[in-house]
Amino acid sequence: MDFLRPTTLDEALAAKAERPGAVPIAGGTDVMVELNFDHRRPEALLDLTGVGELAEWSRSSGSDGEIRLGAGVPYTRVITELGGRLPGLAMASRTVGSPQIRNRGTVGGNLGSASPAGDTHPVLLVTGARVEVASVRGTRLIPATEFYTGVKRNALAPDELVTAVHLPEATGPQQFAKVGTRNAMVIAVCSFALALDPDRAAARAAIGSAAPTPRRAVAAERFLAEELPWGTPGPLRDSLKRRFGELVAEATEPIDDVRGTAAYRRHALAVLARRTLTWAWNDQQERSPSCA
Amino acid sequence: MTTSTKSTVTRTDGIGASPRRPDGTAKVRGEFAYSSDLWHEDMLWGATLRSPHPYARITGIDIARALALPGVYAVLTHADVPGVNRYGLEHADQPVLAEDVVRYRGEPVVVVAADHPETARRALERVEVGYEVLDPVTDAESAVAGQGAELHPGGNVVRHVPIRRGDPDAAAEVVVTGRYEVGMQDQAFLGPESGLAVPAEDGGVDLYVATQWLHVDQRQIVAALDLPEDKVRLTLGGVGGAFGGREDLSIQVHACLLALHTGRPVKMVYNREESFYGHVHRHPAVLYYEHGADRDGTLRYVRARIYLDGGAYASSTGAVVGNAATLGVGPYDVPNVSVDCWGAYTNNPPCGAMRGFGAVQAAFAYESQMDRLAAACGLDPVEVRIRNAMAQGTVMPTGQVVDSPAPVEELLRRVRAKPLPPEPSGEPDLRTLPGGVSNTTHGEGVVRGVGYAVGIKNICFSEGFDDYATVRVRLQVVGGEPAATVHTAACEVGQGLVTVLQQIVRSELGVERVTVEPSDTTIGSAGSTSASRQTYVTGGAVREACLRIRDALGALSPAELGDKVLDETVEWRHRPTEELHPETGQGNAHVQYGFAAHRAVVDVDTELGLVKVVALDCAQDVGKAINPQAVLGQIQGGSAQGLGLAVMEEIKTEGGVIRNPSFTDYLIPTVLDMPPMSIDVLELADPHAPYGLRGVGEPPTISSTPAVVAAIRAATGRALTRVPVRPEHITGT
Numbered sequence A: 001m002d003f004l005r006p007t008t009l010d011e012a013l014a015a016k017a018e019r020p021g022a023v024p025i026a027g028g029t030d031v032m033v034e035l036n037f038d039h040r041r042p043e044a045l046l047d048l049t050g051v052g053e054l055a056e057w058s059r060s061s062g063s064d065g066e067i068r069l070g071a072g073v074p075y076t077r078v079i080t081e082l083g084g085r086l087p088g089l090a091m092a093s094r095t096v097g098s099p100q101i102r103n104r105g106t107v108g109g110n111l112g113s114a115s116p117a118g119d120t121h122p123v124l125l126v127t128g129a130r131v132e133v134a135s136v137r138g139t140r141l142i143p144a145t146e147f148y149t150g151v152k153r154n155a156l157a158p159d160e161l162v163t164a165v166h167l168p169e170a171t172g173p174q175q176f177a178k179v180g181t182r183n184a185m186v187i188a189v190c191s192f193a194l195a196l197d198p199d200r201a202a203a204r205a206a207i208g209s210a211a212p213t214p215r216r217a218v219a220a221e222r223f224l225a226e227e228l229p230w231g232t233p234g235p236l237r238d239s240l241k242r243r244f245g246e247l248v249a250e251a252t253e254p255i256d257d258v259r260g261t262a263a264y265r266r267h268a269l270a271v272l273a274r275r276t277l278t279w280a281w282n283d284q285q286e287r288s289p290s291c292a
Numbered sequence B: 001m002t003t004s005t006k007s008t009v010t011r012t013d014g015i016g017a018s019p020r021r022p023d024g025t026a027k028v029r030g031e032f033a034y035s036s037d038l039w040h041e042d043m044l045w046g047a048t049l050r051s052p053h054p055y056a057r058i059t060g061i062d063i064a065r066a067l068a069l070p071g072v073y074a075v076l077t078h079a080d081v082p083g084v085n086r087y088g089l090e091h092a093d094q095p096v097l098a099e100d101v102v103r104y105r106g107e108p109v110v111v112v113a114a115d116h117p118e119t120a121r122r123a124l125e126r127v128e129v130g131y132e133v134l135d136p137v138t139d140a141e142s143a144v145a146g147q148g149a150e151l152h153p154g155g156n157v158v159r160h161v162p163i164r165r166g167d168p169d170a171a172a173e174v175v176v177t178g179r180y181e182v183g184m185q186d187q188a189f190l191g192p193e194s195g196l197a198v199p200a201e202d203g204g205v206d207l208y209v210a211t212q213w214l215h216v217d218q219r220q221i222v223a224a225l226d227l228p229e230d231k232v233r234l235t236l237g238g239v240g241g242a243f244g245g246r247e248d249l250s251i252q253v254h255a256c257l258l259a260l261h262t263g264r265p266v267k268m269v270y271n272r273e274e275s276f277y278g279h280v281h282r283h284p285a286v287l288y289y290e291h292g293a294d295r296d297g298t299l300r301y302v303r304a305r306i307y308l309d310g311g312a313y314a315s316s317t318g319a320v321v322g323n324a325a326t327l328g329v330g331p332y333d334v335p336n337v338s339v340d341c342w343g344a345y346t347n348n349p350p351c352g353a354m355r356g357f358g359a360v361q362a363a364f365a366y367e368s369q370m371d372r373l374a375a376a377c378g379l380d381p382v383e384v385r386i387r388n389a390m391a392q393g394t395v396m397p398t399g400q401v402v403d404s405p406a407p408v409e410e411l412l413r414r415v416r417a418k419p420l421p422p423e424p425s426g427e428p429d430l431r432t433l434p435g436g437v438s439n440t441t442h443g444e445g446v447v448r449g450v451g452y453a454v455g456i457k458n459i460c461f462s463e464g465f466d467d468y469a470t471v472r473v474r475l476q477v478v479g480g481e482p483a484a485t486v487h488t489a490a491c492e493v494g495q496g497l498v499t500v501l502q503q504i505v506r507s508e509l510g511v512e513r514v515t516v517e518p519s520d521t522t523i524g525s526a527g528s529t530s531a532s533r534q535t536y537v538t539g540g541a542v543r544e545a546c547l548r549i550r551d552a553l554g555a556l557s558p559a560e561l562g563d564k565v566l567d568e569t570v571e572w573r574h575r576p577t578e579e580l581h582p583e584t585g586q587g588n589a590h591v592q593y594g595f596a597a598h599r600a601v602v603d604v605d606t607e608l609g610l611v612k613v614v615a616l617d618c619a620q621d622v623g624k625a626i627n628p629q630a631v632l633g634q635i636q637g638g639s640a641q642g643l644g645l646a647v648m649e650e651i652k653t654e655g656g657v658i659r660n661p662s663f664t665d666y667l668i669p670t671v672l673d674m675p676p677m678s679i680d681v682l683e684l685a686d687p688h689a690p691y692g693l694r695g696v697g698e699p700p701t702i703s704s705t706p707a708v709v710a711a712i713r714a715a716t717g718r719a720l721t722r723v724p725v726r727p728e729h730i731t732g733t
């Protein structure tokens, strides 16, 4: 097995073009497990940790406040450096693995694996993130909604690398919650993300680990857009929260597996949907007392 | 953490003190050499081809393509086993390498040796094994009933133990019944199976291996290799945890076979997945119980049928059955008892020893029953237990009179009297809530529950087993200072035996410098590191050797020995036990009993079914805490393992196939799952035991599980008759 160590993005893209079979390795927290378990025997590893460009994040100069998060920025830095601007992604990052895993693991790696259980995906879906991918042929931006193409499959071409993720800065409350059968270091039995966008009177909701790919709960989003009493202060009606939960559950396509049953996943997502909506709404109320 | 250990410390590094472990610093710094770190010039790597089927007939094995691969030195099948191709702890029923039939997914069929692990792996891929797949037997209860294929000559019952005491037809005013299930728990030790076999010039072999009992390994290896005992010499490698999972052979015979065949040292190391196939697990169990009592809660009778799934081979199933049966009613005084316990052969993964050894499964059922009884009688759960608590003088269901302290009532009172953790208040820290940082609740749906349990475990080997330890202690003056060395074959598996043996010598001989030599088979057996017995038996033997040396010293002090070397080898046994009567189960089968009680406090997210154990406090009698810190470590670790069984740890099988052979999906508790503990350690001396001590390692594992589940029941009102409790059991979805 060859071990390729590019030091610039151009070198990395050239290497990937030359050897599409080379497996990129960022934090290695998925790749090394696969190698250890002998699930994968790549002809070459393409080590991206020497590519400085991938380990940076920046804020676009425009007023729209978009963050360009390098594919190789570890979760620990997302939490400490971007918790205020990208609260949903930071919440998801906090639930990943253990401190050691968060020190190594990256959003780029999460996207590379594209596991239905990856924790950042629901957040990328609800924040309207776009995945920046590049090859020697050029760069393109893929909306997160189009990135996940199947179980552990994504929209990358064989010669492409994920270079960054573009996320709008939060304009409203964001939430992420995941159910696991252990209180830390656990793969999601199911997960849920929610983002409120008060400026547009809109909301986005997405599920993880409850369908072949992470996906948005579109009917539930539409329901919120229509029913959320944006201008009215006070708590949400229980019936509204319940209906939202039902619609989220209906958006799932879960299976019975070793981590949980389909029925439980549906049930749990409805609960998470109600709770996160409550938290986000209360948060929204606190932010805009002027609504009263 | 509060502790109340009373002891008379005469030295700061002797009995009753907690001196530093000799292996502690190296382990903490990551410098300790585990058996997987063994290395030898010129060594080859061994690898194992395992059956992909739970049950199949082998129609042919073709090794030619594997042998042809450059770098491959040996490809061996059952035909290459020179001795008896059968081994086992109690019955030699397990092939070293499968012959005509494979009986579980993961059964070794072929072993290879190659110059690189990767070459060995490729060689395995080139071995062709023909299988005719057969219908597996996967349910222990129907296996006992005689349904399905006969997996071994004589049928699928490994052992049946009946216990009969008093009136078999006893009736009672209050009757509670239940059916309970215990899932398959794994020892989940962190150091995978590994070792190094080095061929010797005398035609024998030296094996360095992580194990729990060198001599029982040696006995099985020499039979398979057809060598005399002095040609197979074992030395203990660094052991990364055991918990019963290293009592059976794993790489031992395979590595020796390959080394003898190639004339080269051979190293074998399992990876994590292979480790799940490479050792036995805790027996899954189905238990039917009926308790009859007076209206005031006084037990009149207990009737139980217990089915333990032994999997494909016997391993220690027989002894596990004996424990589950004899301890089947728990630490209670019950006048009329009828218990039947069966261990079955199935095509599930083989099951054998794991911390708690049969007592764990029974305790989940009888403690669940005690809570049902409390509810039926309108009594407090602690009250009903105290009313029936056994004590010194109680007659066990086996007829054995308990002849040392059995402070069951006091243990219960102590855990009940401990202050309860404060109710959550103010803005909660996510880490204190069910679901932890996963952000599933900010308090919604969270209900607190409290549960109690107490358990009993036999200490040392039972049922007439000749249970002894051999030790050699030498005392001499080295560099002007008296120094002692201790040599035994006892296995340090992480529990701290090496420290305890040093402490005993220091206290008995009054010397500071005590060296514990590597454990090997150049000395006689020390028995198994299991059944909570090593401090008792090997510790007892060391004490005896020291007493003899003291006699020899006479009026001299150790420093005054001059050139003299005092050298004592002793073989020490605990008092004998008896076999159980085959029809009534009567007999003085056990040496000693150990007891622990727990109170669990849990917060349950009742809507999501997630659990946070808030407190898991314990009281245990240890007779005498030789090393108080090690005692606390055992109680914490055992309690954590019991908590794991209560809420997460299970090897899930489907049609005999393990579905979660990895730490990704076999979950063990993290620091956010296991609360800090408040522990009371009682020291009520057992007059029959050295220093009055009582085995420590297993009792805390036993009561922890039912206490946690009782607390979850209290919070949710659910019956919860199976462990581990899954979220969907709580939510009912």
Ligand SMILES: Cc1cc2nc3c(=O)[nH]c(=O)nc-3n(C[C@H](O)[C@H](O)[C@H](O)COP(=O)(O)OP(=O)(O)OC[C@H]3O[C@@H](n4cnc5c(N)ncnc54)[C@H](O)[C@@H]3O)c2cc1C
Pocket: A023, A024, A025, A026, A027, A028, A029, A030, A031, A032, A033, A048, A071, A072, A095, A096, A097, A098, A101, A104, A105, A106, A107, A108, A109, A110, A111, A112, A113, A117, A118, A119, A120, A160, A161, A162, A163, A185, A186, A187, A188
């Ligand atoms: C103990 C443990 C706990 C874990 N817990 C969680 C958890 O709670 N939640 C969770 O979501 N995940 C978890 N994971 C999985 C893993 O940590 C995450 O998926 C992480 O985001 C992977 O990032 P990485 O940088 O380590 O990726 P790597 O392992 O380096 O790569 C992962 C995949 O992405 C590809 N890849 C990496 N970078 C690029 C790139 N720039 N362009 C194209 N492809 C790329 C790789 O080829 C590979 O296929 C856990 C893993 C472990 C070992």
